[in-house]
Amino acid sequence: MAPNAAVELKKITKRFPGIVANDSIDFKLEKGSVHALLGENGAGKSTLMNILFGLYQPDEGSIEIDGKEVAINGPNEAIGYGIGMVHQHFKLVSPFTVAENIILGMEPKRGGRIDTRSAVRKVQALSEQYGLHVDPQAKIAEISVGMQQRVEILKTLYRGANILIFDEPTAVLTPQEISELLDIMKRLVAEGKSIILITHKLKEIMQIADTVTVIRRGKAIDTCPVSGTNPDELAEKMVGRSVNFSVEKQPAKPGPVVLKVDKLVSRNKDGVQALNEISFEIRAGEIVGIAGVDGNGQTELIEAISGLRKADSGSIRLNGQELTSLTPRQISEAGLSHIPEDRHKHGLVLDFTMSENMVLQTYFHPEFQKRGLLNYKAIDRKAETLIAEFDVRTPDIHTPARALSGGNQQKAIIAREIDKNPDLLIAAQPIRGLDIGAIEFVHKQLIAHRDRGKAVLLVSFELDEILNVADRIAVIYEGRIIGEVYPHETNHQELGLMMAGSDKRSKSR
Numbered sequence: 001m002a003p004n005a006a007v008e009l010k011k012i013t014k015r016f017p018g019i020v021a022n023d024s025i026d027f028k029l030e031k032g033s034v035h036a037l038l039g040e041n042g043a044g045k046s047t048l049m050n051i052l053f054g055l056y057q058p059d060e061g062s063i064e065i066d067g068k069e070v071a072i073n074g075p076n077e078a079i080g081y082g083i084g085m086v087h088q089h090f091k092l093v094s095p096f097t098v099a100e101n102i103i104l105g106m107e108p109k110r111g112g113r114i115d116t117r118s119a120v121r122k123v124q125a126l127s128e129q130y131g132l133h134v135d136p137q138a139k140i141a142e143i144s145v146g147m148q149q150r151v152e153i154l155k156t157l158y159r160g161a162n163i164l165i166f167d168e169p170t171a172v173l174t175p176q177e178i179s180e181l182l183d184i185m186k187r188l189v190a191e192g193k194s195i196i197l198i199t200h201k202l203k204e205i206m207q208i209a210d211t212v213t214v215i216r217r218g219k220a221i222d223t224c225p226v227s228g229t230n231p232d233e234l235a236e237k238m239v240g241r242s243v244n245f246s247v248e249k250q251p252a253k254p255g256p257v258v259l260k261v262d263k264l265v266s267r268n269k270d271g272v273q274a275l276n277e278i279s280f281e282i283r284a285g286e287i288v289g290i291a292g293v294d295g296n297g298q299t300e301l302i303e304a305i306s307g308l309r310k311a312d313s314g315s316i317r318l319n320g321q322e323l324t325s326l327t328p329r330q331i332s333e334a335g336l337s338h339i340p341e342d343r344h345k346h347g348l349v350l351d352f353t354m355s356e357n358m359v360l361q362t363y364f365h366p367e368f369q370k371r372g373l374l375n376y377k378a379i380d381r382k383a384e385t386l387i388a389e390f391d392v393r394t395p396d397i398h399t400p401a402r403a404l405s406g407g408n409q410q411k412a413i414i415a416r417e418i419d420k421n422p423d424l425l426i427a428a429q430p431i432r433g434l435d436i437g438a439i440e441f442v443h444k445q446l447i448a449h450r451d452r453g454k455a456v457l458l459v460s461f462e463l464d465e466i467l468n469v470a471d472r473i474a475v476i477y478e479g480r481i482i483g484e485v486y487p488h489e490t491n492h493q494e495l496g497l498m499m500a501g502s503d504k505r506s507k508s509r
Contacts, residue, residue, distance in 0.1 A: 041407025084156025289470030
């Protein structure tokens with residue numbers, strides 16, 4: 001092992017039923033550096049790091065820490081070797097405070113009782129040292145996703161981690177939060193930490209990483225310094241073919257109005273008015289993008305249209321039919337599909353098989369049941385077709401949804417919703433957690449759906465996605481549409497000003 005290496009994995013192999021997740025992979029993390037682990041959804045990145053963190057045991061191969069071969073039989077042993085992992089799906093207890101979550105399992109005691117004051121002081125000191133700016137006494141349920149991630153980072157630092165593994169850390173963050181996280185990672189490295197970054201986002205690798213290892217279908221394809229490569233080259237290594245970063249589409253041909261939202265008012269979970277008489281419409285054959293900073297009513301708008309939230313007043317019409325009094329199933333049957341922003345809460349039943357998840361909204365159709373008895377052969381045939389068509393990486397259709405990577409879970413939801421051929425498709429953060437090849441595929445699917453004469457409502461925090469895919473952009477601010485623009489007539493700067501509340505009236509072609 002090189003004297004400057006913090007971690008070295010040698011010939012790591014891990015097999016699961018029907019799949020070789022890691023196939024004799026070598027990986028070396030230099031001290032005081034950021035090493036990116038790049039690959040498609042399901043390539044084996046998280047499996048490799050779960051082995052390093054002790055969640056899995058390798059079938060073959062060895063692990064060296066600071067030059068010494070070790071056996072890591074669980075996360076507690078990994079923590080003992082100075083390894084911390086910030087998981088893609090946070091491991092936090094919502095009713096607890098920040099400090100309570102950080103010290104959980106390692107509570108300082110005084111006189112036989114938990115020394116809360118001491119814990120708060122230590123958490124506050126760590127927060128300030130690394131520029132995390134977290135309130136130790138805030139409740140997890142009341143802070144943003146970005147802040148929750150900082151709590152996860154603090155948990156690893158509190159336990160003395162010098163090697164930090166970040167598993168898809170930006171998948172659920174806003175652009176501003178991503179920028180702040182990258183700054184935090186730079187500060188951690190400056191303080192002597194070593195970081196492994198699991199990601200499929202090429203832009204972030206170019207910004208933050210020193211070295212990158214590309215994994216494809218369980219095999220290490222290449223390791224190289226980031227300074228000696230470029231996004232096009234990395235993308236080709238990752239997916240095994242050249243990738244088109246631009247979105248190719250013909251001009252939209254808008255038809256009749258499909259969705260008409262008129263003076264819609266709705267409150268958020270705290271009872272605060274989130275939608276303030278919002279009005280807009282979408283026509284057949286067009287994609288309308290909603291651009292806005294997170295928290296300006298996007299979630300409430302999506303939930304109101306799809307029936308997950310009741311409107312206080314106003315109207316929502318789909319092909320002229322009023323939706324505000326209908327149930328989610330009735331709305332779905334009326335011609336609406338919904339790719340939700342929270343795939344675990346609203347997209348999947350994680351303990352159901354992939355086959356069962358592919359018919360969550362259609363299992364009661366005659367095709368899949370008779371007199372209340374499910375036709376599992378028909379359900380399995382549908383699942384096999386969709387999984388093959390949308391390249392969902394799963395050992396088989398009877399694998400539980402929770403066993404898939406986040407990106408493959410997302411592809412499964414997209415497959416199910418587009419297959420319904422809805423008159424209106426709501427796509428909320430559709431590329432969240434997807435690799436570059438999957439993003440290209442999803443955007444083609446959205447555009448193909450539009451070209452079939454259907455309407456698409458695209459809600460995304462990714463301005464590049466909005467500008468590349470949408471035919472018309474509506475900017476939401478404090479629960480209102482404050483302006484509409486066409487992508488070819490605007491840019492990031494102008495949209496950014498509008499998202500901050502600068503009023504810009506609708507333009508005509």
